[in-house]
Amino acid sequence: MELFRRLLFASLMFVLAAILFSWWRKDQDGYGAINLLKGEKPSSFTLPDKPKLNLNDLSVLGRLNEEFAKLSEAVLPTVVSINTKTLRQGQVKWHPFFGLIGERAQVIPGLGSGAIISKEGHVVTNFHVIEGVAEVQVITNDNKKYPATILGASPDRDIALLKIESHRTDFPALKFANSDEVRVGQIVFAVGNPFGLSGTVTQGIISARDRHLSDSQMDYLQTDTVINPGNSGGPLVNIRGEIIGINVAIYRGDESVRAWQGVGLAVPANNVKMVVEGLQEKMKENATKTAGLNATGRGFLGLEVSSEPVDIDPVWGTARRGALITDISPQSPAAEAGLKPGDVVTKFQGMAFRSPGDLLQIIRTQPPGSEVKLEVIRNNKMGDIIARLGKLPDATP
Secondary structure, eight states, X not given: OHHHHHHHHHHHHHHHHHHHHHHHTTTSOSOOHHHHHTTOOOOOOOOOOSOSSOGGGOHHHHHHHHHHXXXXXXXXXXXXXXXXXXXXXXXXXXXXXXXXXXXXXXXXXXXXXXXXXXXXXXXXXXXXXXXXXXXXXXXXXTSOEEEEEEEEEETTTTEXXXXXXXXXXXXXXXXXXXXXXXXXXXXEEEEEOGGGOOSEEEEEEEEEEEEOSSTTSOOEEEEOSOOOTTOTTOXXXXXXXXXXXXXXXXXXXXXXXXXXXSOEEEEEHHHHHHHHHHHHHHHHHHHHHHHTOOSSSOEEOOEEEOSSOEEXXXXXXXXXXXXXXXXXXXXXXXXXXXOOTTOEEEEETTBOOSSHHHHHHHHHHSOTTOEEEEEEEETTEEEEEEEXXXXXXXXXX
16 A cells, blocks of 8 residues: 555656646757657658759759859969059158158058960959059969069050969960950850959859940940959950950949949950050060160169159259169169169259159160269268269160
8 A cells, every 4th residue: 555655656746747847848849758748759850862853854954064163163273363562652852951751661462363365374464453563473273373574554455464474384374255256145254363262253144245434445345243353354254265355343333332233344355365466566576676776775774763753842953853762783883873772863964854763764765885964862962973874784674
């Protein structure tokens, strides 16, 4: 009897505990003892083991998917990142009491894309990507870094030609297509490095032809392919992996709308090719002229100047702008003449110049061996320095 009472008491306590537990878990998910006593089955979690569609029934889409992937794999190695550095000089003035006063120069980084078009490493990009820069670095798709030289550019068409400084002659390159044959609705791919994210491919169509940014500029191809900052200079390619345009701009429309609005513009490939061929012809002509130069022209002093002009205080009674010498080549005509870093050249042969670049150009046009006079401000004093020009070395650009 005692055993029966104990069993009955234990059963009542178990039922009471189950009721209390069930009440506590009434708003919680899960499977417990009460569910088991009620005869409920536990919930299951079964993952599907087959796709909804069989690619054998979608052969066209399957082949298209594979071809898009093949196209991307073929084009990506030919597209490069272009990193630039622009030196922005602080405002510099020459004061009669305090001498040269100026702010520290700032190095401003830039980013763009480009397409390799020759096995020797020639790259096309936008002019605005390399405009006014002090240094250009190219990073290939395999993350190798190379310095690059700017061979020339067409500001009107916003196209520039670079050369990767490397002895390689096996760079993967893209071919130009005939952009006159481009049709509205044609599938295209934009390849580049938006926001510095290298190796990015986006797909779309040609939305329109003959678009203009202004009535004074050339025609552009319009595409709905996603183009973002950093894509500038990258190629717009067709389904054969040929360049049909160079991505140049994003049409922003209403500036209050921050979302992508589906309108990108590209310079047609025929215009790009025309610029490249024109620059090649110009380089050949310059090479021929250089090879046939005699004693006329190609003057050389061996000085480096700041790219920004120095404002000269009117109290000096000389030119309003000068060129700050930043470096002197050892054993050069400039060193022999006594020119020093920190000197500010205000006149050359008694003539003022508009910019430091103009001074260098004037020097190069003078015949070697000429005796020239430079007006210089040094240590808060003005004077003349006489120098004899040397011959521009062949290695000097």
